[in-house]
Amino acid sequence: MKRLLVLALWLLALPAQAALEVFATGPEWAALAKEIGGERVNAWSATHGLQDVHRIEARPSLIARARRADLVIATGAELEVGWLPVVQRESGNAAIQPGKTGYFEAAAYVRMLDVPKAVDRIHGDVHAAGNPHFVTDARVYLKIGEALAARLAALDPANAAAYQAGYRAFAEKWRAALARWETQAKPLQGVPVVVQHDAFVYLEDWLGLKRVATLEPKPGIEPGAAHLQEVLAGLAARPARMVLRPAYQHDAPSRWISERARLPVVTLPLTVGGTAEAKDLYTLFDDTIARLLAALKP
Amino acid sequence: MQRIALLAVASTLAWPAAASDDDLKTLREEIAQMKKVYESRIESLEQRLAAAEPAPQKSQSPQDGARSAGAAASGFNPDVSLILQGQYRRMKEVPERSITGYWQAGGHDHGGEERGFTLDHSELVVSANVNPYFRGLLNVALKDGEAEVEEAYFQTLGLGRGFTLKGGRFLSGIGYINEQHPHAWDFADAPLMMKALFGEHYGQDGLQLKWVAPTDLFMEFGAEIGRGAGFPGTDRNRNSAGASALFAHVGDDVGRSHAWRAGLSWLSTRAKDREGHFEDTDAAGPNEVEGLFSGRSRTMVADFIWKWAPNGNPKERNLKLQAEVFRRTERGDLACASDVATSPCVGGPGLSDLRTVQTGGYAQAVWQFMPQWRVGYRYDWLNAGSKRYDPATVFAALDPANAWFASYRPKRHTLMADWSQDEFSRLRLQFARDRSMQGVTDNQVTLQYIMSLGAHGAHKF
Numbered sequence: 001m002k003r004l005l006v007l008a009l010w011l012l013a014l015p016a017q018a019a020l021e022v023f024a025t026g027p028e029w030a031a032l033a034k035e036i037g038g039e040r041v042n043a044w045s046a047t048h049g050l051q052d053v054h055r056i057e058a059r060p061s062l063i064a065r066a067r068r069a070d071l072v073i074a075t076g077a078e079l080e081v082g083w084l085p086v087v088q089r090e091s092g093n094a095a096i097q098p099g100k101t102g103y104f105e106a107a108a109y110v111r112m113l114d115v116p117k118a119v120d121r122i123h124g125d126v127h128a129a130g131n132p133h134f135v136t137d138a139r140v141y142l143k144i145g146e147a148l149a150a151r152l153a154a155l156d157p158a159n160a161a162a163y164q165a166g167y168r169a170f171a172e173k174w175r176a177a178l179a180r181w182e183t184q185a186k187p188l189q190g191v192p193v194v195v196q197h198d199a200f201v202y203l204e205d206w207l208g209l210k211r212v213a214t215l216e217p218k219p220g221i222e223p224g225a226a227h228l229q230e231v232l233a234g235l236a237a238r239p240a241r242m243v244l245r246p247a248y249q250h251d252a253p254s255r256w257i258s259e260r261a262r263l264p265v266v267t268l269p270l271t272v273g274g275t276a277e278a279k280d281l282y283t284l285f286d287d288t289i290a291r292l293l294a295a296l297k298p
Numbered sequence: 299m300q301r302i303a304l305l306a307v308a309s310t311l312a313w314p315a316a317a318s319d320d321d322l323k324t325l326r327e328e329i330a331q332m333k334k335v336y337e338s339r340i341e342s343l344e345q346r347l348a349a350a351e352p353a354p355q356k357s358q359s360p361q362d363g364a365r366s367a368g369a370a371a372s373g374f375n376p377d378v379s380l381i382l383q384g385q386y387r388r389m390k391e392v393p394e395r396s397i398t399g400y401w402q403a404g405g406h407d408h409g410g411e412e413r414g415f416t417l418d419h420s421e422l423v424v425s426a427n428v429n430p431y432f433r434g435l436l437n438v439a440l441k442d443g444e445a446e447v448e449e450a451y452f453q454t455l456g457l458g459r460g461f462t463l464k465g466g467r468f469l470s471g472i473g474y475i476n477e478q479h480p481h482a483w484d485f486a487d488a489p490l491m492m493k494a495l496f497g498e499h500y501g502q503d504g505l506q507l508k509w510v511a512p513t514d515l516f517m518e519f520g521a522e523i524g525r526g527a528g529f530p531g532t533d534r535n536r537n538s539a540g541a542s543a544l545f546a547h548v549g550d551d552v553g554r555s556h557a558w559r560a561g562l563s564w565l566s567t568r569a570k571d572r573e574g575h576f577e578d579t580d581a582a583g584p585n586e587v588e589g590l591f592s593g594r595s596r597t598m599v600a601d602f603i604w605k606w607a608p609n610g611n612p613k614e615r616n617l618k619l620q621a622e623v624f625r626r627t628e629r630g631d632l633a634c635a636s637d638v639a640t641s642p643c644v645g646g647p648g649l650s651d652l653r654t655v656q657t658g659g660y661a662q663a664v665w666q667f668m669p670q671w672r673v674g675y676r677y678d679w680l681n682a683g684s685k686r687y688d689p690a691t692v693f694a695a696l697d698p699a700n701a702w703f704a705s706y707r708p709k710r711h712t713l714m715a716d717w718s719q720d721e722f723s724r725l726r727l728q729f730a731r732d733r734s735m736q737g738v739t740d741n742q743v744t745l746q747y748i749m750s751l752g753a754h755g756a757h758k759f
Contacts, residue, residue, distance in 0.1 A: 059549070094456040160331075
C-alpha cells in the first residue's frame, strides 16, 4: 500500500520535474534549444538534414509528437506552411497553437531578405514574408537564441536563470566562432556563384558571395532544358566559380551545368545533418565554409 | 499590450485584497520579463534600422518590426482557395447507372456520370482562425444553378489535452478517403465502395469529438453524432441524433522512408422510407415504383495507408498504397409504393422483413516515379453479400429481374497517369474497365484537370 502511494506521488510529481518537450521543425532549432536549455529541454526534430522542409507530409508520427510538446520551434515565413498547421491542429495540443507562448517562430527575429513586392504564383513558390532560408547566415542565431531563451524562461520560469545563463554561454562561444568563420571566409568575398535553388541568399549576404544565376527558373519550379541552356549561355558572359546546391535537392540540374560550364558543384548542408560533417551548429558552419573554400582551389 | 492591460486590471483589482508576497514577486518577475523583451525588440529594431541605412540599393527592404507571429497562414485575412476542376469523359451510354445488387445511394454526387466535356464542381474554400480558441472553415461546391455547402464547421484550438471538437457540417472521420475532397483524390472518380456506401462521401451535420493519445505511437479516437440525413440514412425529423459514428486510427513511421496509418470505423444510422427504383409485377406491363426501406443501417470500415518516400522526401519519388474494406448490415422492412392504379404497390404495402449483409472494398497504388509524374492502379470490388426476405411476398409485388435482387459481383479496374507542374496544378488521364453493372463492360477514358488558386491549405496524411 505504502509503495503504491509512493508510486502515485512520484507519478504526480513527474510532470513538474520533466524536461521541456521541444518539437523543432528542423535539426538546427533542436540543436539551438539544446545549446540554451541543455538537460532541461528534450528537443526533437521533426525533419532531418536531408529533407526538403517545404515538402513534408503531416505524418501520424509528427502529430503524436506535437501532442506532447510544450514548445514548437518553427522557422516561419511560410517555410512549413504545407504541413505544420495541420500537425498543430490535429494534435489537439492547445499550448502550441499560433499566438501561444508554446509556438515560437524564428523568422520574427530575423531581417528578412527577398521580400516580394507582389505575391503572385506566376512567380513560382514565393513566400510573402521573404526568403525563409535565413539559417545559412550564422549571425541570425544570436538574436533568435536570445528570443528563444526568453521563451524557454517564460515556459519554465523556475529555470529562467539557467536559460539566460545557457544563452550567454552560447552567445560567447558563437561570437568567437563567427569571428573565426568570417576570417576564414575572406577569400570568398565577391566570388561569383550559381545556385540551384534560392536557398543561399542569406549566406551570400553574410559571406559576400555574388549570385550570377539561379538554375530554378522560379522558386520551387524544376529547371527545364531550355532554361538551363539560357543559364549556360549567360555564364559565358558572366562566369561563375562554383554551383551551390542544397544537400536535400537532387543533383541533376547542378550536375548538368557543372559538366558543361566546368564548374565544381558544392553541396552545402542547410542544417545540422545535411552532410556527414555537419554534426552540430558549429560543425555545420565549419563544414559549409570548408566546402566553399575547397571549391575555390584550382 | 493586452498583457499589460490585463496586468494593470489584475493588479488594481488584487491590491486592496492584500496580494500575497508570492503574487507580488511573480508580478515583478513578469514585468521585468516584459521589460526585457521590449528592450530587446527595440534594440533589434535599432539594429535593423542601422543595417538598412547604409545599404539602400539592396532590393530587399528590411521588414518593419510589427511582423505577426502567426503561422503565416492567415494574418487578418482568411485563407481563400478556389479549385477548378473539369473533365472530358468517354463512356457507354447507360440510361440509369447504378451498381448492380446495391441500393442506389440517392445522396450526393459530384457528376462524372455525364459523357463528353463536363465541368465538375468548383470548390471555394474559406478558412481562418476565429480567435485563439476556434477555427472556422467553409467549403462550397459550385455548379450551374446550385451552390452546395459541402462543409461549414468550427473546430476548437484551445481544448488541449489532445481533444478537438468540431461542430457544424463536416465530412465524417470514418475510413480514410471519406474526409478527402475530390481534388485530393488520386483518381478522377470515387472508389465504387464509396459510391455504393454513401453516394460519394458521408457528411455529418453535428458534432465530432476527437482525442489524440499522449503516446509515441499515434493513436486517435473519435466519436460523432449528427442529423443522419445522408444515405444510407434518411432525414427523420426528430430531436435526437439520427446517426452516430466511432473511429480509431493508429500510425507511425518505419525508419526514415516509410509511414503508415490504419483505422477502424463504425457508422450507425437509420432510414425511414428510403427510396430506390424498382419495377413491379403489374400484369398490364411493369411500372416504375418506389422500393422503400425502413430500418437500421450499420457500416464498418477498415482502412490502411502505407507511404514510402526515400529519406522522407516525397518530392522526387514516392509510393502510396491505400486500401479500405467495408461490411454493411441493414435490418428492417421492405415496402413499395406507386400511384398507378393497377400496380400491386398502390397504397404502399409492406412486403417483408429485410436483412442484408454486404461487403467490398478497394485497393490502390500510386507511384510517383519521377518529379511531377505519377501512375496509379486501383482495383474495386463489391460482393453481392446476402439478402434475406420472404420471396413469396416480395416477388408478388416486385419483379425478380430488378438489379437489386441480382447476385452479382461488381468490379472495376482503373489505371491513371497524372502530371503536376507543382502542387497547384494537375492534369490526369485515366482508363477504367467498369463492370459495376451486370451485363455491361464499360471502358471509360477520362481526361481531367485540377487547378488550385490562392492559399492552398495543407492536406492531411
